[in-house]
Amino acid sequence: MKNKKIVVFAIIIIGVVLAFYLVFAWGQELWPFAKGYQVVSLANGAVYYGHLSFFPSPRMVDVWLFQQTTPEKKEETPQLNLIPFTSLFFGPKNVLYLEKEQIIWWADLEKDSSIVKFIESQKGIPTTLPQEQSPQQPQK
Structure with a gap:
């Protein structure tokens, strides 16, 4: 007892x-x-930055990605821009559901990494759609 x-x-x-x-x-x-940022690399070559969780299934919130802009002149070099997922032309919500089998690797980002600092500096700044991403209107 x-x-x-x-x-x-x-x-x-x-x-x-x-x-x-x-x-x-x-x-x-x-x-x-922990609410830090992670980077996720997928099998299709896409790389996303955001808050990753695995329960109940893999998903990211506050998602960002690099987008390459096409220069207007051939002499100019393409630029890479870090943009929020929500600024894509089809207007997605700020959550990305992932297939576990498609995740090649993921890693935690340091709070003082340049990507995290950039994302934090952009919070609250309204985003506009880039001109080249606007959906085309059907021709009549």
Whole structure:
């Protein structure tokens, strides 16, 4: 009977410590509540940046991607721009559902990486559609 009380007491202590850690982790954005940015590379060559989660299935929110612009003159070099996923011409929501089998690799990004700094600097700035991405109107 005494051993049973010790086991129950130990389980209660472990539960309380775990509860305190989870509350602390939520406030400090530690595992399992980390909200940092990740980079994901897919089998089709696409690379996305955002907040990655795997439960209940792989998905990203606050998604960004690089887009190559076509220069107007042949002498100019194409430019790469980091754009929000929501600025694509078909107007997607800011969530990207991924197929687990299509993910080649993913990695956490440091909070002081140049990509994360750029994304954070763009928060709250309205985005406009690039001219070359506007859908074409049907000819009458």
